[in-house]
Amino acid sequence: MRALHTLSRRLVALADACLPATCIVCAGDEPAGICAACENDLPGSHARRCIRCGLLVDAPGERGANAERSASNRHEASLDCSACVAAPPACARTIVLADYAAPLDRVVHALKFGRDASIARPLGSLLAHRADETIDSLPARLQSTLVVTAVPLATRRLAARGFNQSLEIARAFARARSLPLEHRLLARRRDSAPSSTLHAHERRAALHGAFDAPQRLDGRVVIVVDDVMTTGATLEAAADALLRAGAASVINCVVARTPDR
Numbered sequence: 001m002r003a004l005h006t007l008s009r010r011l012v013a014l015a016d017a018c019l020p021a022t023c024i025v026c027a028g029d030e031p032a033g034i035c036a037a038c039e040n041d042l043p044g045s046h047a048r049r050c051i052r053c054g055l056l057v058d059a060p061g062e063r064g065a066n067a068e069r070s071a072s073n074r075h076e077a078s079l080d081c082s083a084c085v086a087a088p089p090a091c092a093r094t095i096v097l098a099d100y101a102a103p104l105d106r107v108v109h110a111l112k113f114g115r116d117a118s119i120a121r122p123l124g125s126l127l128a129h130r131a132d133e134t135i136d137s138l139p140a141r142l143q144s145t146l147v148v149t150a151v152p153l154a155t156r157r158l159a160a161r162g163f164n165q166s167l168e169i170a171r172a173f174a175r176a177r178s179l180p181l182e183h184r185l186l187a188r189r190r191d192s193a194p195s196s197t198l199h200a201h202e203r204r205a206a207l208h209g210a211f212d213a214p215q216r217l218d219g220r221v222v223i224v225v226d227d228v229m230t231t232g233a234t235l236e237a238a239a240d241a242l243l244r245a246g247a248a249s250v251i252n253c254v255v256a257r258t259p260d261r
């Protein structure tokens with residue numbers, strides 16, 4: 001399986017190498033879409049995060065419940081923050097590429113509002129690479145059930161923007177890992193998304209039951225891709241719906257995580 005992924009990634013890299021491309025951050029020549037220096041400098045990309053909610057666990061004022069024993073290893077698998085220990089979220093994991101801060105915020109903005117879907121490709125493949133360890137550590141019987149989906153946009157937003165940026169990122173993610181992409185696993189029950197200015201608990205209440213998962217997902221592990229995770233309420237509502245439809249577990253994969261406010 002791993003050899004197949006490596007081969008597939010090489011073929012994708014080869015195909016991408018045939019196209020002239022620039023780094024999505026510094027605009028320098030870069031066939032892969034993001035140069036090594038910019039990738040390395042993404043904000044918070046080397047930080048230790050809670051494996052459940054993706055927040056930094058060593059930010060001021062936040063000490064992860066298990067942070068002490070894993071201080072020497074940022075890949076420690078049992079690193080839950082105190083909030084997730086007290087009230088575990090519906091998802092099993094949240095994998096984050098970087099913080100929603102400069103220059104990644106500008107890149108995400110260009111993807112969404114500049115309507116440049118080509119930006120999604122390097123973001124999706126970087127995110128897939130970030131998820132390698134989690135996916136590869138799943139038992140083989142679960143790896144064979146993996147499916148990738150994206151948080152759907154509200155119909156009006158989709159009509160205005162012309163594309164769902166999260167779906168474009170999910171497409172690149174699925175391609176990089178040779179996983180199936182199913183873009184209709186989630187459906188919004190209501191067409192209006194609650195204001196992003198609401199507090200986390202108000203947003204969670206407003207989004208409760210916001211999604212349907214129309215297909216049965218018995219025993220499948222679902223990877224939900226989103227561009228930006230702020231309070232986590234949208235992804236929590238999505239994971240709830242997927243688990244209600246029988247998913248074995250849900251792994252959130254997000255490009256940018258808003259640092260704790």
Ligand SMILES: [Zn+2]
Pocket residue numbers: 023024025026027028034035036037038039
């Ligand atoms: Zn660059």
Ligand SMILES: [Zn+2]
Pocket residue numbers: 050051052053054055080081082083084085
């Ligand atoms: Zn957490």
